[in-house]
Amino acid sequence: xxxxxxxWQREAVRVELVDAPGFVSAQELHRRxxxxxxxxxxxxxxxxxxxxxxxxxxxxxxxxxxxxxxxxCETTAHHHHxxxxxxxxxxxxxxxxxxxxxxxxxxxxGFTEIGHVVDLFGLCPSCSAAE
Amino acid sequence: xxxxxxxWQREAVRVELVDAPGFVSAQELHRRxxxxxxxxxxxxxxxxxxxxxxxxxxxxxxxxxxxxxxxxCETTAHHHHxxxxxxxxxxxxxxxxxxxxxxxxxxxxGFTEIGHVVDLFGLCPSCSAAE
DNA sequence: CTCCTTGTTGCGAATGATTCTCATAAGCGC
DNA sequence: GCGCTTATGAGAATCATTCGCAACAAGGAG
Numbered sequence: 001x002x003x004x005x006x007x008w009q010r011e012a013v014r015v016e017l018v019d020a021p022g023f024v025s026a027q028e029l030h031r032r033x034x035x036x037x038x039x040x041x042x043x044x045x046x047x048x049x050x051x052x053x054x055x056x057x058x059x060x061x062x063x064x065x066x067x068x069x070x071x072x073c074e075t076t077a078h079h080h081h082x083x084x085x086x087x088x089x090x091x092x093x094x095x096x097x098x099x100x101x102x103x104x105x106x107x108x109x110g111f112t113e114i115g116h117v118v119d120l121f122g123l124c125p126s127c128s129a130a131e
Numbered sequence: 132x133x134x135x136x137x138x139w140q141r142e143a144v145r146v147e148l149v150d151a152p153g154f155v156s157a158q159e160l161h162r163r164x165x166x167x168x169x170x171x172x173x174x175x176x177x178x179x180x181x182x183x184x185x186x187x188x189x190x191x192x193x194x195x196x197x198x199x200x201x202x203x204c205e206t207t208a209h210h211h212h213x214x215x216x217x218x219x220x221x222x223x224x225x226x227x228x229x230x231x232x233x234x235x236x237x238x239x240x241g242f243t244e245i246g247h248v249v250d251l252f253g254l255c256p257s258c259s260a261a262e
Numbered sequence: 263c264t265c266c267t268t269g270t271t272g273c274g275a276a277t278g279a280t281t282c283t284c285a286t287a288a289g290c291g292c
Numbered sequence: 293g294c295g296c297t298t299a300t301g302a303g304a305a306t307c308a309t310t311c312g313c314a315a316c317a318a319g320g321a322g
Binding site for chain 4: 263264265266267268269270271272273274275276277278279280281282283284285286287288289290291292
Binding site: 062063064066068082084091093095097098101102105106109110111112113114115116117118119120121122123124125128 | 193194195197199213215222224226228229232233236237240241242243244245246247248249250251252253254255256259
């Protein structure tokens, strides 16, 4: 359910999410807010993120470690990500190739309403160099 | 670390995994084993699954609900999945296109050691019909 | 076949992320 | 400002997963 009132807390979460580099976990975001002097509760951060994701202002994915990661989206259009597994740096990708492939393969198997999860992980230039 | 001894427990998990339709969570698998009269411990199921995944006999992915799902793999080669979000029916896919795309895009951004997560979800023929 | 050494098991406790409960504190329309 | 609701926050509750450790058993040695 979408919130019906505007609160500074929700705004704080939105702003912090935009500032954050790449994907952040709810826990991480909460920590950042606290460090920044905010007193928002953890539960509220979760609620705010859930709302943002629902409206499409944020984007979520599961990290291999099982945490749910969020990121603010510039475009509400569908896209994918290339994330540095070391520092979290993120690039948004338009992947027409993949979309097409997904639909093609899906219908070949007779599946309908194809959705997909496509994300790339690697080491960004600077982290590669640091190795 | 790979196990060095063979135990009936590990074998039981392997068999149960093969029998299971599509992806199953560790919890689910444990429940199935218990229902089948087995007394394997939950922790052991987790350990066994981790081993299978490590050797490439099983394949894992995160469900949107945050559980880790496993499935036995016919081929040890790298591949992707097309899963029915209704009944769990699964098809394995060879996706050379995607592999290439991933590497191409990755290096274009200067990223190294590109890994990727690619999964398709949809409604299988029978479930589509049932709608 | 029996003994011994170690890798394994299985339990329950510990951890971590997420969700829920509920009393209290705000929004917002009047 | 007033009151009616909805959102917040602190901690408890839930879940999946992992740990710690004593009891156990697989396999090789004798």
